[in-house]
Amino acid sequence: MLARLISIFESSRLLQLFVITACIQGGVIISQFLITPWVDPSVVGVVRSLETVIALVVLAGSLGMQSIAIRDTAAYSDASCQSAVLRQVFLLVSLASGVVIFGIYIVHEFVLTSAISSYVFTTCGLVVLTNFLRVSTGFAQGAKAIREIYLVLMLVTAAGVVLHVILTKLYGVRGWMAARYLGELFCLIAVWWRLRAYILPALNFAAVDKKQLMITAKSGVTINASLFVRLLVDSLPVLMLTALHVRTEEIGFFGIAILSLVLGLLPLAIIAQRALPDLVEALGHPDELRKKYSSALKSMLKVSSAVALLLILISSAWWLFIGGAYKTTALYVMVLALTLPLKAIALACGTMLVALRVFGLSLKVNILEGLLVLILLYVGIPILEGWAGVMAYSAGAVLSAVLLLSAVKIRLAVL
Known part of the structure; x- marks a missing residue:
């Protein structure tokens, strides 16, 4: 065996x-x-x-x-x-x-x-x-x-x-x-x-090679800015909960819920990393490129839906039968799990844009999402505490998925 x-x-x-x-x-x-x-x-x-x-x-x-x-x-x-x-x-x-x-x-x-x-x-x-x-x-x-x-x-x-x-x-x-x-x-x-x-x-x-080094550095700066803003947006709920002096226990409850979601995103990251070299190899063949992108997107949506369902089932069982200190976390996970398909769409589109060497668009979308999330957190945390993080995270996922999917569709149509 x-x-x-x-x-x-x-x-x-x-x-x-x-x-x-x-x-x-x-x-x-x-x-x-x-x-x-x-x-x-x-x-x-x-x-x-x-x-x-x-x-x-x-x-x-x-x-x-x-x-x-x-x-x-x-x-x-x-x-x-x-x-x-x-x-x-x-x-x-x-x-x-x-x-x-x-x-x-x-x-x-x-x-x-x-x-x-x-x-x-x-x-x-x-x-x-x-x-x-x-x-x-x-x-x-x-x-x-x-x-x-x-x-x-x-x-x-x-x-x-x-x-x-x-x-x-x-x-x-x-x-x-x-x-x-x-x-x-x-x-x-x-x-x-x-x-x-x-x-x-x-x-x-x-x-x-100093000349090539500068070219690589410029590409890296743009990619890193986009990734940094992306991570900052995802981290804003925990950072804002900490900055606004919400109870440490409440941060722990919400933090574990976000960790559950991050763990659920790992299979999607694996598919994206597997797809990137294949997309790069198909850049000179538009039909093949569209086919590989569509295949990666469908795979991510299937996996994300399955993971979301699994997280909801596990969280429901925890909330109903186990409870304890992390009962609130189970409620957070039930709602946050619904954003996984949206995250899958955004990740697939972002991978496609990297393959096309379109680095700046993801950065702009992430900035827009960050502004939305920041506003919702600032207004909501004093009233809702951890639930404000859930609300802001979900709203941001919807915005990014819609904008990136539209942008990739436009670029693929003109290849």
Whole structure:
């Protein structure tokens, strides 16, 4: 049986990609779920606030290089060209992460002195570790080398999840921070060891093409701005609940609900990452491009609908039969799960726009959604607390799905 399972994984790029994405994005999410029985809801609230800010600063330091690594690596079949892409990506991530860490230091020393800012300053090294890990796995996807890393990454991530639970139970938030460092470091070491044939040539920074580096940087800035605004919009409910001093327990309840949704989005992210190289390869054939986009969109809608139904069923069972401290969370999840198909549409359209090298449109749509969400939160939180976050998140999902779907339809029609 074990040998058969291994052979299935060895022959399926999609399953390998599922493992990689689940490890890179899902390990920390699952860890946050698993600590809930062992710590007070207030600790969960602090961890969610901290992780929300960490996600933003990590993304700021990425300069959009994970998407660039996948797209540009997939565009080349020559090993030397792929190494050149990875070299540029590593250099740009290093520079951007250094700027972000310096900015965190300035903010911590001269602007903010809260507990959260202190925690963020302590964990700012994750900007470098996490981004190197993400661009390395992105490169593996573009170079079709994911079979080299998926198994070892799965094992190291599983150990990291256990480490998160143990250290958080023993030392609270500080234990969580220590586990975050150790988990990312061990994963990065494992991935670089497996990809050493690609990594070592890419570390020759003297061979960087400065002109191409600037082109890559410009594309990365636009992509990263869009991704950053997207993440900021998704994070606004937790950030605003924290800023307006809503009870920490309430932040924890809403934070776990959002985590459920993020976990439900992982299969969609996997489909999008799998589809991007295929869309890039079909750019010169409009009919094939439309067919592949339609297939990816339909797959995302089917998966998102199934995941939404599953979340609703689980939340209903929790609310009816288990209850407890997180009964409110179950109600939040029931409503938020309905936005998953809308998120699927937006993600499919965003992937298509990246393949078409239309980077600015997603940024504009995300800004419009952010303004809507911010207004709804500012007005609603004093009255509705966590339910204001649910309302704002849902309204934003509707707006983005409609605008992006319309934009992609127009562009495909003129190809």
